[in-house]
Amino acid sequence: MNKLGDIYIAELTDNKIDKASLRWMLLNQKNIPISSALFSPNPSTFPFDVFLMDEIDLLKKFSTLRRYDKESESDDLQDIASNLKLEYFGKGKPYFTDININFSISHTSYREDINLKTDINMSKKTVWGCAFSDCEIGLDLQFVRQVKYGEIAEKYFSELENEFIRKYGINGFFQVWTRREAIGKAVAEGFFINDSDLKGSVGENFELLQEIEYQGKNLELFTHKFAENLWCSCCIVKIG
Secondary structure: OOOOEEEEEEEEOOOOOOHHHHHHHHHOHHHOOEEEEEEOOOOOOOOEEEEEEOHHHHHHHHHHHHHHHHHOOOOOOOOHHHHOOEEEEOOOEEEEOOOOOEEEEEEEEOOOOOOOOOOOOOOOOEEEEEEEEOOOEEEEEEEOOOOOHHHHHHHHOOHHHHHHHHHHHHHHHHHHHHHHHHHHHHOOOOOOOOOOOOOOOEOOOOOEOOEEEEOOEEEEEEEEEEEOOEEEEEEEEOOO
């Protein structure tokens, strides 16, 4: 399967990257500071390259960027904060009116110490991610954490999704949750998508469906476990 996009992930002491910094990333993807680590999911089940951004170099870059913006009134490309042009359509899907790049952002926090299989120390911090693609895309990241997942699932998820969660427990819940979020972001409907048009993301044999249809749109949906307690789902709207 051909690669469908790139995902950049950073561990942040703050819970987000501001609009000006996001715009810089979109315009300067080749210059995004990357750590030595790189997730390498199976491309047949998760066809995205996943990069870990170097937090220290990233914050230095953004600090310099903000200082430059305050000191300069230039129309230079790097003076990005003066020309944000960030708009929203649907139920809050962001886009830049002058940049023809599809992107989706997500962040998630965890407040307890956990042991990860990666070299990222995520304890009491936020993980932020941004996905780029030629297609409309939705990204969602979620730490596994204690929530009343049975009640939430009964209220919002399909019967097959509930069966999947009863079988796989809290990890099953966060797989379905990230998939629902990713779908909603990709189609600009938000989490509360119309279930009369979406029958769910789980098949009759309790498999996670890769291809689904929503309101005449053909979607592809991919889910991957990045770390012991961190799930990610990406949804793209197929072209043609």
